[in-house]
Amino acid sequence: xxxxxxxxxxxxxxxxxxxxxxxxxxxxxxxxxxxxxxxxxxxxxxxxxxxxxxxxxxxxxxxxxxxxxxxxxxxxxxxxxxxxxxxxxxxxxxxxx
Ligand code: FES
Numbered sequence: 001x002x003x004x005x006x007x008x009x010x011x012x013x014x015x016x017x018x019x020x021x022x023x024x025x026x027x028x029x030x031x032x033x034x035x036x037x038x039x040x041x042x043x044x045x046x047x048x049x050x051x052x053x054x055x056x057x058x059x060x061x062x063x064x065x066x067x068x069x070x071x072x073x074x075x076x077x078x079x080x081x082x083x084x085x086x087x088x089x090x091x092x093x094x095x096x097x
Contacts, residue, residue, distance in 0.1 A: 003022075004021060004022050005019050005020065005021060005022065006019070006020055006021070006022055006086040006087070006088060006089055006090065007019055007089040007090075008020060008026065008086070008089075008090060008092065009089070009090070009091040009092070010035060010036055010091070010092050010093075010094075011091060011092065011093040011094075011095070012036045012093075012094065014036070015034065015035055015036055016034075018030075018034060018035070020086055021086075022086050022087055022088075023085060023086065023087070024085070024086050025082075025084070025085055025086075026081060026082075026084040026085070026086055027039060027042055027049070027081055027082040027083075027084070030081070035092075036094045037049055037051060037081045037092065037094055039081070039082055041082070042082045043082065044063055044064055044067060044080050044082060044083045045067065047067050047070070047071040047080065049080050049081040049082045050068070050071055050072055050078055050079070050080060050081075051078070051079060051080075051081045051092050051093060051094050052075070052077045052078060052079075052092070052093040052094075052095070053077060053078075053079045053081075053084070053090050053091070053092055053093075054077065054090065054091045054093075055088050055089055055090030055091060056087065056088040056090075057079075057084060057085070057086070057087050057088060057090060058085060058087060060079060060080070060083065061083075064079070064080050064083050067080060068080065
C-alpha cells in the first residue's frame with residue numbers, strides 16, 4: 001500500500017474497506033451507502049458520529065474532547081468521525097461505547 005493512502009476498515013464487515021488519500025477529512029468521503037456511520041452536524045457539535053477508532057491518528061482537539069467527555073465518558077478510543085483527518089490506516093467500530 002502506498003504511504004499516501006489510508007485503509008479505512010469497519011468492524012461491521014457488511015461495509016467494504018475504503019481507501020483514501022492521506023490528509024483528507026474522513027467525513028467528506030462517507031455516506032450511508034458506503035459506511036455504517038451516521039452524521040448529523042458534521043461540525044463536531046452534535047455527537048451523532050461518535051465511533052471507536054483504532055489506528056494512529058492525531059488526538060482530538062479541545063472542542064472534540066469537550067464533546068467526547070459528555071457523550072463517551074472519557075473512552076480513549078472514542079472519536080467524532082466528522083473530525084478525523086486521515087494520517088494512517090484505521091479501523092472504525094460504531095458499536096455502543
Ligand atoms: S456529525 Fe455532529 S459531531 Fe460529528
